[in-house]
Amino acid sequence: MIGVMLNSKESQEIEYMLKRELEELLLDLTDSRIDGIVKRSMEERYKIIFGLYKRFASPKECYKYIRMKPRHSEKM
Template sequence: MIGLLINNKEVKEIEYLIKRELEEILLDIEDSRIDHIVKKAMEERYKILFQLFKRVAAPSECTKYIRTKSMKV
């Protein structure tokens, strides 16, 4: 396990960056031109980023990015 000390400003910046990336992935997953294999890799990246997001964001923010089974590709 690795520890990390960051201040509130840095937490907000990390939260913002992860949100932007999650939103971009969500848009790209819906694109029909993208190959299924690439979408699978994007899905894995989304899971990792969401795990990080849960560590820095409020639970109310996290619920906006929870994906349901019906949304998955």
């Protein structure tokens, strides 16, 4: 584990960068033109970035970037 000390401005800047990256990933994950293998890689990246974002943002702000996966139909 690595520790980092940031001042308020630096913390806000990192939060901003993480938000923009999450927005871009969420948009790209809904694009049907992107191949499944690439999307799996993007999903892994999303999980890592969202985990980082949760450390900077309030739960209310995090809620905006939670990815809702479509439910698969159950087999009968």
